[in-house]
Amino acid sequence: MTGTLNHRSLIDQLTLEEKAALTSGANFWNTESIDRLGIPSMMLTDGPHGVRKQGGKADHLGLNKSIPATCFPTAATLANSWDVDLLEEVGDALGAEAAAEDVSVLLGPGLNIKRNPLSGRNFEYFSEDPLLSGTLAAAFIRGVQGRGVAACPKHFAVNSQETHRMSVDEIVDTRALHEIFLEGFRLAVTQGRPRTIMSSYNRVNGTFAHENGYLLTEVLRDRWGFDGMVVSDWGGCSDRVASIEAGGSLEMPSADGVTDREVVDAVTSGRLDEATLDRRVNEVLTVVFGTRDAVATDASAPLDQDAAHARAVDAARRSIVLLKNGGALPLDGERLAVIGDFAETPRYQGAGSSLVNPTRLSAALTELRRRRDVVGYEPGFARLGAASPKRLARAVRLAERADVVVVFLGLSEAAETEGLDRTHLRLPENQLALMRELIALERRIVVVLSGGAPVELPFADDVHAIVHGYLGGQGGGEAIVDVLTGAVNPSGKLAESYPIRYGDVASSASYARGEATAEHRDSIFIGYRYYDTLGKPVQYPFGHGLSYTRFDYSDLTASPESVTVTVTNTGAVAGAEIVQVYVAAADGGFRAAKELAGFAKVDLAPGESHRVTIALREHAFDYFNVDLDRFVTEGGEREVLVGASSRDLRLSTTVNVDGDEADFPYSADDLPRYHSGEVKAVTAEEFSTLLGRPLPDPDWRREADLGYNDILAQGADRRGLGRLLVRAVTLTRRVLMRANKPIEANYTHFVLDLPFRNVSRMSGGRVNPPMLDALLVAINGHPVKGLRRLIAANRDRRRTDHN
Numbered sequence: 001m002t003g004t005l006n007h008r009s010l011i012d013q014l015t016l017e018e019k020a021a022l023t024s025g026a027n028f029w030n031t032e033s034i035d036r037l038g039i040p041s042m043m044l045t046d047g048p049h050g051v052r053k054q055g056g057k058a059d060h061l062g063l064n065k066s067i068p069a070t071c072f073p074t075a076a077t078l079a080n081s082w083d084v085d086l087l088e089e090v091g092d093a094l095g096a097e098a099a100a101e102d103v104s105v106l107l108g109p110g111l112n113i114k115r116n117p118l119s120g121r122n123f124e125y126f127s128e129d130p131l132l133s134g135t136l137a138a139a140f141i142r143g144v145q146g147r148g149v150a151a152c153p154k155h156f157a158v159n160s161q162e163t164h165r166m167s168v169d170e171i172v173d174t175r176a177l178h179e180i181f182l183e184g185f186r187l188a189v190t191q192g193r194p195r196t197i198m199s200s201y202n203r204v205n206g207t208f209a210h211e212n213g214y215l216l217t218e219v220l221r222d223r224w225g226f227d228g229m230v231v232s233d234w235g236g237c238s239d240r241v242a243s244i245e246a247g248g249s250l251e252m253p254s255a256d257g258v259t260d261r262e263v264v265d266a267v268t269s270g271r272l273d274e275a276t277l278d279r280r281v282n283e284v285l286t287v288v289f290g291t292r293d294a295v296a297t298d299a300s301a302p303l304d305q306d307a308a309h310a311r312a313v314d315a316a317r318r319s320i321v322l323l324k325n326g327g328a329l330p331l332d333g334e335r336l337a338v339i340g341d342f343a344e345t346p347r348y349q350g351a352g353s354s355l356v357n358p359t360r361l362s363a364a365l366t367e368l369r370r371r372r373d374v375v376g377y378e379p380g381f382a383r384l385g386a387a388s389p390k391r392l393a394r395a396v397r398l399a400e401r402a403d404v405v406v407v408f409l410g411l412s413e414a415a416e417t418e419g420l421d422r423t424h425l426r427l428p429e430n431q432l433a434l435m436r437e438l439i440a441l442e443r444r445i446v447v448v449l450s451g452g453a454p455v456e457l458p459f460a461d462d463v464h465a466i467v468h469g470y471l472g473g474q475g476g477g478e479a480i481v482d483v484l485t486g487a488v489n490p491s492g493k494l495a496e497s498y499p500i501r502y503g504d505v506a507s508s509a510s511y512a513r514g515e516a517t518a519e520h521r522d523s524i525f526i527g528y529r530y531y532d533t534l535g536k537p538v539q540y541p542f543g544h545g546l547s548y549t550r551f552d553y554s555d556l557t558a559s560p561e562s563v564t565v566t567v568t569n570t571g572a573v574a575g576a577e578i579v580q581v582y583v584a585a586a587d588g589g590f591r592a593a594k595e596l597a598g599f600a601k602v603d604l605a606p607g608e609s610h611r612v613t614i615a616l617r618e619h620a621f622d623y624f625n626v627d628l629d630r631f632v633t634e635g636g637e638r639e640v641l642v643g644a645s646s647r648d649l650r651l652s653t654t655v656n657v658d659g660d661e662a663d664f665p666y667s668a669d670d671l672p673r674y675h676s677g678e679v680k681a682v683t684a685e686e687f688s689t690l691l692g693r694p695l696p697d698p699d700w701r702r703e704a705d706l707g708y709n710d711i712l713a714q715g716a717d718r719r720g721l722g723r724l725l726v727r728a729v730t731l732t733r734r735v736l737m738r739a740n741k742p743i744e745a746n747y748t749h750f751v752l753d754l755p756f757r758n759v760s761r762m763s764g765g766r767v768n769p770p771m772l773d774a775l776l777v778a779i780n781g782h783p784v785k786g787l788r789r790l791i792a793a794n795r796d797r798r799r800t801d802h803n
Contacts, residue, residue, distance in 0.1 A: 005282040007289075013037055016274070019281050020263040023244065025254035028234075029054070031284065042288045042295075044152070044231065044252065048108035048124055049074045049090075049349065049473060050356030051097045069097055070308040070474065071358035073316050074349055075110055075136075076452045077470035079126040079495035080545070081319040082578045083601050084139045091143020091151070093311050098149045100303065104291035105150045105196055105231075108354075111137040111184050112159045112200075114453075114496050115526050116511040118422040120162040123350035123452020123471055127495035128527030128542065130180055131596050131617050134187025141192030148294025150287050153188045155200035155233055157181055157215055160520070162421045163512040166236070166755050167711050169203035172520040173690045175666075177204075178624040178631070179524055182219065189224045195287050196229045199248065201236045202518075206696065208238045208709075216247030229283040234353075235758040238709050241266040245276060249283040256765040305359050313362070313475030318576075320483050321468045321492040322546040328404065328444050328464035330486025330548060336372055338365055339395045339438070340408030340431075340448075341379040347410050347450040348476050351743050352418025362477035364408065364448070371485055375401050381430040383412050384740050388430065396437050405443050406484070407435070410450030414742030419750040421512045425456045425502035435459045448480060454498045457539055468492075486548065491576035491601070493545030493645065497527045500539045506530040506679050515714075517698045521682040523674060523690065528646045529592035533677040543596075543645035549575040549606070553650040558640045560621065560657045562598075564613045565642050569604035576603045579612055582646065583620050584639035589675025590666045591623065594641060621657045626692070627665040635659020666690075705780040708757040708772075715779055721786070722779040726752065768797050 005011060011019070018034055026032040026041055033041040046052040051069040072078075072090050081087075098106045110124040111133045119125075126133040137153055144151040158170040158181045172181060188194065197220070199210040209215060210232045220226045229249040237243050237251040240259035251259060266272035322329070343365040349356060368374050380395035382388050399405045409431050415422055426432070436459075438445055445463040449455070452471045460466065467490070469480045482488040502508050506522040525533060528542035549571025556565045563581050581598040585591035597620040602610050621638055622631040635657045643649035668675040670689050673682045688695050700714050706722070712729070715722020729751050736745035760772040767775075770793035778786025 005278060007282050007285040010037055010039065010285065011278050011281055014281070016264055016267055017260070019277050020260040022284055023249060023263070023277070023280050024240070024251040024260055028253040031250065031288065039285065040288060040292060042104035042291060043102060044105040044107060045098075045103050046108070046353045047094055047098060047103070047106035048110050048354045049078075049094075050354075050358070051094060051101055051103060051106065052354065052356055053101050053103060066355075066357045067101070068357050068359045070303075070305075070312055071349055071356040072312050073319055073473040073476065074123045074354070074452055074471040075126050076123045076495070077319045077472055078315060079132060079136055079319075080321050080470060080492035081315075081601070082132065082493055082495070082599055083318055084135060086315060086318055087136045087139035088143040089311065090315055091140040092146055093143075093308060095144035095147030095149045095151075097303065097308070098144070099147050099294045099297065102295045103149065104295055105152050105287065106144055107152045107154060107198060109137045109140045109151070110154050111188060112155055112157075113181055113184065113526065115160045115520070115522070116505060116507045117425060117454040117496070117499070118502070118511060119160065119453070120416055120421045121159075121350070121352070121418050123416050124352075124354055124418070126184075128497065129495070129596050130183035131187070132495055132599070134184035135191070137184065137188040138192035141188060141194045145193075145195065148291060150195035150291050151192070152196040152198050152231065153185065153192070153194050154198035155209075156185055156197050156220070156230075157200060157209060158204050159200040159202055161512045161518055162419050164515070164711065164713070164753050165419070166201040166753050167203075167516075167709065168514070169206060169517045169696060170520065171205060171517050171691070171696065173523055174626045175624045176520060176523040179619075180526060183619070186224055189220070189226050194228060195290060196231055197226065198231050198233055199236060201233050208236075210237050210248045211239050211242040211246045213246040221247060227283075229287045235755070235762050238755070238757060241272050244272060244280050249280045253762060254764075255761040256763070258761060258769060303359075309360055309475055312473045313478050316469065316472035316476045316479035317482055317488045319470065319472070319492045320479060320490050321470075321494055321544075322483070322490040323466040323468055323540055323544070324460065324463070325546050326464040328446050329467070329484060331372060331404065331446075331484050333373070334403035334444075335401070336368065336374045337398045337402035337405045338368055338374055338377045338408070339380040339399065339405060339434070341381060341383045342408035342410050342448070342450045343368075343377065343406075344379065345383070346477050347413065347471065348473055349471050350416050350418070350452050351413055351746065354418070358474035361474050364477040364480045367478050367481035368406070368484070371481060380407070380434045381428070384414060384742060386430070387433060392430075392434055392437060395434060396441065399438055399441055399443055402443065404446060405438055405441075406446045406448065407438065408448045408450065409435070411452070411455065412742065414737070414746065416452050417743065417746045419753065420746050422453075425454065425499070427455050432458065439463070446484070448484070454496060456501055457498070460539060489548045489573055489575040490545070491547060491578070493543050493578045494540055495542075497531055497538055497542045498540040499531070500537060504531070504536060504538070509680060514698045515700045517696055519687060519695065519698065521687045522679045524592060525677055525679045529595065530677065530679065532646055533593040538647075541645045541647035543578070543580050544648070545578070545645075547571075547575045547577070549573045551575070551577040551604070551644070553579075553642060555611075556642055556651040556653050558653050558655050560616070560655050562613055562615050563640060563642060564611060565651065566609055566611050567602055567604065568609040569606055572606050574603070574605045576601055577644070579614065580643060580645065581614050581616065582641045582643075582649065583616070584641060586634040586636065586638065588664065589668055590671060594646065596646075597640070621659070625662055625665055628662060632662045633657065633659045706756065706776060709755050711753050711755055713752040718779075718781070720779070720781050721783050725779070768793065771797065
């Protein structure tokens with residue numbers, strides 16, 4: 001293996017200490033350089049929807065501002081475009097900005113599956129469906145890397161919740177792991193060919209992702225052919241030596257040399273083969289030198305901010321979803337009352353490590369006033385805080401003067417953030433109270449939604465139109481008004497299902513409620529796979545989205561490889577239709593009723609027809625056979641369905657598929673609820689049978705002392721310093737929320753989920769391992785003893801630093 005290294009000659013000149021240093025960060029955002037050998041440092045920075053390069057104090061949560069950059073729509077928004085070309089265009093724009101800022105690795109896209117709509121980071125991910133997620137991610141990657149910069153899809157793998165994300169063990173069966181949670185990454189890797197990939201914080205079936213040999217070597221490298229660099233999420237490396245053995249190339253950020261010494265000691269003692277370390281060094285050097293030309297080019301020409309902003313507006317336009325239209329849209333010459341805080345102060349991105357400092361920001365209110373007869377504006381509610389009767393009354397009085405009321409509603413910055421899951425699916429009560437008062441006026445009402453994930457919509461039947469802009473980036477305000485006024489015909493379709501109420505979600509009873517584990521008892525039945533299998537009513541189905549024109553489907557033909565259908569624009573305006581192809585399940589249970597197998601977006605002029613051919617995905621007729629450890633094709637006569645959403649299927653036909661001869665390994669006697677699809681009722685015993693092993697303890701170890709990989713939240717029910725620290729963090733968060741500082745408040749909560757190991761590793765040397773050991777002694781019930789050790793360890797650290 002070592003003879004195949006493409007940087008063999010350089011690696012042979014490195015000392016063992018230099019090899020260890022090259023596989024960890026030099027600081028928060030950069031890798032180490034070895035000047036004597038001409039090995040430069042490279043910069044990695046956040047960038048799912050904008051280049052978040054911090055020029056001053058570094059952090060991974062967006063607390064400190066980054067340099068101005070174009071803020072494109074988030075992944076959840078772009079996914080609604082179903083537009084492969086658009087994703088490649090956005091990737092190209094981000095790659096160009098990254099190269100101009102000397103950024104070698106852009107940390108994105110995010111493509112974890114949206115298992116549950118309450119995940120606080122859903123705004124940063126594409127879809128509940130792996131085909132849509134993986135296909136769009138691959139296009140984004142090709143765009144970024146076309147500029148010579150490395151893209152870094154994340155978070156590999158099963159990063160399904162933010163609650164306890166740095167310690168939780170995601171327990172998922174092998175079939176769901178491959179069919180749902182890994183399939184999008186497989187498509188991103190095989191079709192996008194990323195140079196890097198980021199591992200997730202969480203454990204997967206007992207092992208931290210960054211030291212999970214099954215994921216990083218057997219699946220990613222051996223099965224999929226990935227030959228690039230695997231970087232840890234920031235602070236996500238728990239055991240550096242184990243991660244190198246498993247396939248982890250780079251630990252970020254710098255651990256101030258602490259883990260470098262662990263690597264050197266492991267090689268010296270024979271516990272780690274130096275040839276394995278050499279492979280990891282080679283993976284890092286390949287990215288360093290592979291991106292060097294892109295970031296070394298002359299970047300003196302300033303960014304054309306007008307052109308970049310125009311691209312951001314266009315991306316938002318092509319992603320907006322018209323959920324409902326009872327004839328109220330597009331707006332014509334009516335007198336408009338604009339109500340809702342989001343009209344004036346846009347909610348255009350999520351919070352956390354993806355927080356972009358935009359070069360400019362457009363507001364829908366400004367654009368509406370410029371283009372239409374707006375009789376007035378009222379915020380109607382307090383974005384953060386309790387109900388305001390005065391604001392509500394002023395909004396109602398304004399609405400009485402208008403023909404059409406355009407109401408801007410949504411989720412606030414406090415609701416959606418990295419590191420914290422939502423607690424419910426509702427809009428704030430002050431917004432719902434406003435809607436009740438407005439509906440009682442019997443005016444035409446158009447609702448415009450902002451937010452990165454589904455919400456319950458109890459007023460949906462009582463309003464005339466609903467437009468969802470999701471999180472549209474810096475140009476989202478202009479894009480929304482383009483759709484409202486008919487300057488643009490909406491063409492987006494939902495990349496996720498909208499349940500009527502949260503209790504309808506398959507994982508609603510248990511999601512993010514565990515301590516040590518997150519049990520995926522819903523298995524493959526996520527999103528539309530669950531709702532459509534049971535025929536459960538939804539507010540809006542997967543793939544739903546309306547237009548100002550109409551599309552007809554005809555002349556369907558199909559083979560096991562592709563589908564061809566004629567689509568006709570039968571309306572009076574030009575528009576784009578997203579044609580969706582689904583494959584129905586084979587006979588028998590433990591299968592989703594249908595699964596997305598292909599899609600295409602088609603632009604059509606009025607009266608125009610187009611014959612569209614759509615390739616079916618590789619595993620369109622397959623399932624993952626746990627006994628054979630591979631995908632198996634189910635043959636026979638299979639139904640293929642084509643339409644405008646998972647519930648709006650216009651045409652169907654059958655194809656004959658040659659299948660594999662393999663026994664179906666999932667018994668209805670052993671797994672009755674998986675065969676019926678009633679996965680909300682799955683018992684621990686049935687889930688254990690599906691896993692093929694006993695379930696691990698879902699609760700934290702209360703009888704044992706807390707260690708490096710435990711988190712501060714575990715100290716809440718322990719006496720002494722641990723409980724005191726938890727209470728202090730909780731109180732601080734409450735104070736910040738009352739001060740209308742939701743982002744800062746949520747990041748305070750992040751401290752509760754931080755593993756103790758990172759107190760040392762992410763402190764920049766201010767807390768060394770002996771000091772951390774002393775802190776743990778204090779937290780584990782010996783405060784005086786721990787404090788004495790802490791004082792002594794700090795004294796020793798200062799003496800060492802001085803010398």
